[in-house]
Amino acid sequence: MAENTENRIPQTMAQKIIAWHCGRQYVNTGELVNAKVDLVLGNDITMPLAIEEFKRIGVDKVFDRDKIAIVPDHFTPNKDIKSAEQCKYIRDFAARQDITNYFEIGKMGIEHALLPEQGIVLPGDLIIGADSHTCTYGALGAASTGMGSTDAAVAMATGTAWFMVPETIKFVYSGSLKKWVTGKDLILYTIGLTGVDGALYMSMEFTGSAISVLSMDSRFAMCNMAIEAGGKFGIIEFDDTTKKYLEGRHTRPYRVFHSDADAGYFKQYDINCDGIELQVSLPHLPSNAANAKDLGNIALDQVVIGSCTNGRMEDLAIAAEIIKGRKVNSRLRTIIIPATQKIYMEAMEKGYLKTFVEAGCAVSTPTCGPCLGGHMGILAEGERSIATTNRNFVGRMGHPKSEVYLSGPAVAAASAIAGRIAVPEEVI
Amino acid sequence: MIIKDKVIKYGSNVDTDVIIPARYLNTSKEDELAVHCFEDLDADFKDKAKTARIIVADDNFGCGSSREHAPIAIKASGIKLIIAKTFARIFFRNAINIGLPVIASAEASENISQGDELEVDLDRGIIKDITTGMSFRINPLPAFIQEIISSGGYVNFTKKKLGTACDCGVNCNKK
Numbered sequence: 001m002a003e004n005t006e007n008r009i010p011q012t013m014a015q016k017i018i019a020w021h022c023g024r025q026y027v028n029t030g031e032l033v034n035a036k037v038d039l040v041l042g043n044d045i046t047m048p049l050a051i052e053e054f055k056r057i058g059v060d061k062v063f064d065r066d067k068i069a070i071v072p073d074h075f076t077p078n079k080d081i082k083s084a085e086q087c088k089y090i091r092d093f094a095a096r097q098d099i100t101n102y103f104e105i106g107k108m109g110i111e112h113a114l115l116p117e118q119g120i121v122l123p124g125d126l127i128i129g130a131d132s133h134t135c136t137y138g139a140l141g142a143a144s145t146g147m148g149s150t151d152a153a154v155a156m157a158t159g160t161a162w163f164m165v166p167e168t169i170k171f172v173y174s175g176s177l178k179k180w181v182t183g184k185d186l187i188l189y190t191i192g193l194t195g196v197d198g199a200l201y202m203s204m205e206f207t208g209s210a211i212s213v214l215s216m217d218s219r220f221a222m223c224n225m226a227i228e229a230g231g232k233f234g235i236i237e238f239d240d241t242t243k244k245y246l247e248g249r250h251t252r253p254y255r256v257f258h259s260d261a262d263a264g265y266f267k268q269y270d271i272n273c274d275g276i277e278l279q280v281s282l283p284h285l286p287s288n289a290a291n292a293k294d295l296g297n298i299a300l301d302q303v304v305i306g307s308c309t310n311g312r313m314e315d316l317a318i319a320a321e322i323i324k325g326r327k328v329n330s331r332l333r334t335i336i337i338p339a340t341q342k343i344y345m346e347a348m349e350k351g352y353l354k355t356f357v358e359a360g361c362a363v364s365t366p367t368c369g370p371c372l373g374g375h376m377g378i379l380a381e382g383e384r385s386i387a388t389t390n391r392n393f394v395g396r397m398g399h400p401k402s403e404v405y406l407s408g409p410a411v412a413a414a415s416a417i418a419g420r421i422a423v424p425e426e427v428i
Numbered sequence: 429m430i431i432k433d434k435v436i437k438y439g440s441n442v443d444t445d446v447i448i449p450a451r452y453l454n455t456s457k458e459d460e461l462a463v464h465c466f467e468d469l470d471a472d473f474k475d476k477a478k479t480a481r482i483i484v485a486d487d488n489f490g491c492g493s494s495r496e497h498a499p500i501a502i503k504a505s506g507i508k509l510i511i512a513k514t515f516a517r518i519f520f521r522n523a524i525n526i527g528l529p530v531i532a533s534a535e536a537s538e539n540i541s542q543g544d545e546l547e548v549d550l551d552r553g554i555i556k557d558i559t560t561g562m563s564f565r566i567n568p569l570p571a572f573i574q575e576i577i578s579s580g581g582y583v584n585f586t587k588k589k590l591g592t593a594c595d596c597g598v599n600c601n602k603k
Contacts, residue, residue, distance in 0.1 A: 045453045046494065057587055058590070059592060075454060148495075150496060150525040150583060197516070200514060391492060
């Protein structure tokens, strides 16, 4: 892009992506704009409602059958008759509208792991999804955010959505990550600093030398949880890691946007990773981050490794490294859910699934399942789970008097062996 | 539009999982959702909502999931208005899109108590606490958002723009 003209107004990448999708050079923060979207996403919970609203709008066809993704991943494989009916409803709609990116059970994965993997979401895209963790795709340098079913319905009809152009908070990470620390620990630590509404309505731009060397999977985990700080986007600039990830994967050309060095930021956090320990967020807010090694004896009933936050290869590799040759503690259940079929297959080829099953873990087909208290690992009254998921609200994984502790894969795997919250050094 | 009713008061970070737990999201039917509204936060909500139909909350109301089922469950429970110090952004959009009035006001949130009777004039932008005699000004919403609300929600707004609306009324489902 020819950006260095004399009249250039400095902008963040969030502003530039929105401006591009309105056919403009510049948009102001706080401005309300109507912009074209590159993809509209929905799942088995939000899409039925979106389809009902779509029908009310009174258009016959979706704006572009290639720019809609429908992923039945939350209560699937169908957990009960009502869920089956919801899935049937969206399946029929997808068939009738000839939706290109509909993923049936067997091909389905957790939406926010699946769409990047399939090269459907790309740098520079403006994406809305009827799922709050749609902010995940910011890891590719896209402006991507969660909205409701009605917003998805209107976007399916018109190809547009309204946006308030967000301010941006810049998070600059320096230093090196300690052994076992991943993007999940960085984001839990960060939400501990900002609080659950510290980035309300804002774009969270993650940058700095520690991000440059961070894996794609860890970047997805970080951007995934921007919403847990109230953020609209979690965004990371395109670099060589992004480029490599996209090779042989992207389904169409993409456009790269960078923030200007002199762009205006709402606030900046400077975070040195040298001192960041493995994190656990205590019930009942993701912002209750603490050092895992300082937690004392917190006995567990269940461990979940999976979800749109941490069900990727890096997570399974870490879990397998810790669990290999050991047995999970007999007092708890350990449930491992590879996020997509591709990840499932690769974990099988690498022997991780064998490691897990030999250790006494249950390994599941892809599903959001337990993360939102849907199925595949619901907690009883008084039970406690550590999970690599993204929310620990009251009742999130089952009974309103159960508890969820959030962590990355290393603490979850070590805890599975120990039967209580533990760090890897305690079990290997 | 004037809303006159009593207040149910909640604290900070009322999340969408306690507004409508995911275990009930295997339906989008509003009456079924209303049955379980707030059941993990406040077992007495349904009783309270018989006589108090304005919710006043602290920071970050509606944080968490994008489920539109949350404002739908609240609206179908008979709640006419939510006032909070701040709203989570997806919930705020969803409420506006389905025509549930939401007002962000730190001053009102801090000074209004459980059980107070309010008279809220949405057009003139004034919240009057009849119980305490205090008044609070509402910051006007952007014109674009006001147009969505006055159209009766985002779908009706879109129908007008696309020319697919029927002229018999804004809630008509016909073309």
